[in-house]
Amino acid sequence: MIKIAIGSDHAGFRLKKEIKEYFQGKDLQITDLGVDSTDPVDYPDIALMVAESVARGDHKYGILICGTGIGMVMAANKVPGIRAALCHDPFTARAAREHNDANIIALGERVTGAGLACAIIESWLNASFQGGRHQRRVDKIRAIEEKYCSTKKI
Numbered sequence: 001m002i003k004i005a006i007g008s009d010h011a012g013f014r015l016k017k018e019i020k021e022y023f024q025g026k027d028l029q030i031t032d033l034g035v036d037s038t039d040p041v042d043y044p045d046i047a048l049m050v051a052e053s054v055a056r057g058d059h060k061y062g063i064l065i066c067g068t069g070i071g072m073v074m075a076a077n078k079v080p081g082i083r084a085a086l087c088h089d090p091f092t093a094r095a096a097r098e099h100n101d102a103n104i105i106a107l108g109e110r111v112t113g114a115g116l117a118c119a120i121i122e123s124w125l126n127a128s129f130q131g132g133r134h135q136r137r138v139d140k141i142r143a144i145e146e147k148y149c150s151t152k153k154i
C-alpha cells in the first residue's frame with residue numbers, strides 16, 4: 001500500500017478533511033501530520049514536517065494544502081530531495097509525475113474545490129515517471145540542490 005503523508009495549515013484544513021474522506025478505503029495509507037483545526041498556524045511548519053517525512057522515506061509521497069498552495073510548495077522545495085508541485089488541474093498533475101517525478105503535490109483550498117482536488121491527486125498518483133530525458137533533467141535539479149544546499153542531510 002502506498003504511504004502518503006498529508007498536512008495543511010488552517011486555511012487548508014477543510015479541503016484536507018474532504019480529501020482524506022474521499023481516499024478512505026482506497027488502496028492508500030494516508031497519515032495526517034496536522035493540523036487538526038482552523039486555528040491559525042504557520043504553513044512552513046507543516047510543509048517541513050511532511051517534506052522531511054518524504055525525504056527520509058517514511059512516506060513515499062506527500063500532499064500539502066494551504067490557502068493557495070504557494071507557501072507550502074515554496075517551503076517544501078527547500079528540503080533536499082523534495083520535488084513539490086503546485087497543481088490546479090489533472091493535466092499538470094500528471095505531468096508533474098511523468099516529467100518531474102514530483103514526490104509532493106500542493107493544493108490551495110481557496111483556489112480548488114474538493115472534487116477537482118481529488119481528481120488532481122488521482123491523476124498524479126496514477127501516472128508514472130517517464131525517465132529518459134526527464135531523468136537527466138531531474139538529476140540536474142538535484143545538482144542545483146547539491147550546489148546550494150547545506151551539507152546537512154536529514
Ligand code: RB5
Pocket residue numbers: 009011012043066067068069070071072
Ligand atoms: C494563510 O492565510 C495563507 O497565507 C496560507 O494558507 C497560504 O495560502 C500561503 O501561501
